[in-house]
Amino acid sequence: MNRIDRRTLLKAAGAGAGALASSALLPAGPASAATFVKGADVSWLPQMEAKGYTFYDAGGVQRDLLTILKGYGINAIRLRTWVNPSSDPSNGHCSIEETAAMATRCKSAGLPVDIDFHFGDTWNSAGVQNPPAAWAGMSYSQMLEAMYNYVYHSMNVIKAGGVTPGWVQIGNETNGGICHPVGSLSRPAQMTGLLGAAYDMVKEVFPSTPVLVHLAQPQNLDGIYGFLDAYRGNGGRWDITGLSSYASGTNIPPILSNMAAIQSRYGKPVMQVEFGGRYDRADRTRADLQAFITGLKGFGGLGLFYWEPEVYSPFNSYAMGAWDPATRRPTTALNGFLNA
Template sequence: MRTNQYVLSLKWAIVLSIFHFSLAKAQTVFSKGADVGWLPQMEATGYKFYDQDGKETDCLQLLKDRGMNSIRLRVWVNPNDDKASGHCSKEETIIMALRAKKMGMRVMINFHYSDSWADPAKQFKPKAWEKHSFPELLDDVYNHTFDVISSLKKAGVTPEWVQVGNEIPGGMLWPDGSTDNWKQLGQLLNKGYDAVKAVDQNIKVIVHVDEGNNNAKFRTFFDNATAQKVRYDIIGLSYYPYWIKKDYSETIADLEFNLNDMVKRYNKDVMIVEVGGEDDKVQNTYELLKATIEAVKKVPNNRGLGVMYWEPQGARSWSHYALSAWQADGKPSPALDAFKE
């Protein structure tokens, strides 16, 4: 009897160890993905996507065929209907998230806390929040975040990651949440964090700053965040050599240093949540992506989580954006083959 109990216990121990190993492995799968916020509008306006043989193909399938396993979606509060600077409402985001999930892809949600683009140059409040007091703004951030994430979960998609703010080296919801008032910015970020965790504790919260190669900018921001006891799980970085008028070869070592420094200094995982290269410099963009992916993968202990291309499918003919990775014939750029490796 004792022997049987021992064998049974041993079997259960083996089963549990295999389960925990599988779970740990799943959690360390490197994320390779794309922000595709423009995709529904591209399709609605008649843009067609093609594979290398010229066969019309679902864009997400084309991205998946290139090794991508994750999709990033932005959310605006009350957006307009402009094809390039509108849409991305809660309802549209849910539809896209479900579509990505059906493809077996992981989902990241990116809150801009604005009615249109929020980035280092502009962090405008949503129109509906413009006259609100700071205590009301805290409630706005919590309620909006909770509403979107809980609605996604009810629809059947629990995001793996959520960004509280988009490229916020100067803060968000200006002027109240500017870095000129870190005490208030810290409270706003924590409200977003708390709303996400109220829906699901397992969702990882990202705080996102641009210029991933600029270590001084990141130390300034995250030292202040630490002083204000800002709660988050992952440091998100943008990396665009194009916007600082340098080749990736001049800045990739700085990116690598910064990735490692962020992990050591703040004990946080890191992730490139936006990257892009020029669509007419295919080989250079391929090399940029390959080097960026390698830099993130080299972060010790699997603390470099992944790399996301910003709007690779956003062909210049449709978006007038020079940093997509799509060809004029509607086919993916060979630069995206960097994600296959």
């Protein structure tokens, strides 16, 4: 590893890092330091466009999706990336090269991006954390080297496209760790080492970009605390705690209370990086979106990303998009961004 002395990185990994001030955790530019992030994950967009899907605004005028989203106050985009994905439209693509191209497009539209590493070849989530196939037989030391190289390369691909990410997530819903079994929560030192390698390489290429750890199910505080206590206890570093919640109605207030508790316990601002609601209950989803944004603002949360609002049938079976397949116009769900 010739880009930086490994001993320096490992020393830094054990030393910890001071929490950034909240104002430093939001990107400069269209989403300024004082701006609450209203975002959308649109990682399926290139595949939808390749298949001929088009998008119309509320008035029936065909426009670029990013332009339509900005009309609802959306000021940031989240993009996932996989290591060696297949060509499947729903479960593949999103290589770092494709993600970088999309990030450049977002920059041209005036939208900062959150890069979401899954550290797999396809979906990783709270219940599934499979390593990339190329890493599956590796020892911990080999996987650590692979992580350093992969994240360092990925960040430089993004940089070559002229983009400085607004945020980077090191893992997706990592409640049980990453790259099982080597980096599982049951092996907290190895889990922290792998995530620390990712953190270091993000910061080496983009020193001022905030790094998130991302956890699901904030309704289960014991599970969140179990991960974060183990991670912090082994020297883990992060700047923002990212959380997923698709809660609705009366389930939202207690989850917001938990989010505030997580922020207070660890001294890291919270960002809700995934939200969604049923397409066939758009008014309910609009109200839920508004409730989450209002609640997050109330305790100083940084923002919220709607997960894949652009999806409409028959692209795939995802039922939480915010687009009408008959008119190809947005549903009322997105008005929650304007009302909050």
